[in-house]
Amino acid sequence: MSGTQNRTATLKSIRNDLTPLRAVLDQALNDDLIDRNPLDKIKVSKLVSRKQAKTDYMVDPFSNDEIKAVLAVAKEYDPRIRNLLQFAFYTGLRTSELFGLK
Secondary structure, three states, rough: OOOHOOOOHHHHHHHHHHHHHHHHHHHHHHHOOOOOOOOOOHHHHOOOOHHHHHHOOOOOOOOOHHHHHHHHHHHHHHHHHHHHHHHHHHOOHHHHHHHHHH
């Protein structure tokens, strides 16, 4: 949870921070190290106001010129890399989704 003091908390970021902590506390409960998981009654949606949950994050996609430049360099390096990058640019897949394809 490092850096949480300096960022606007979104529901997703709070859930991402709490998930491993919940898992550790659940294991401690299963091992009879604690009597209850203190996070069981916490509703993440109540921790963040609707106004706070909205983010001002703006997507800054590559311009057409930037895409052409990246693809040109990739083609010189390896045409397969160029094809992969072109597919990624034009589908908008996340990196994990792209590499998860078979």
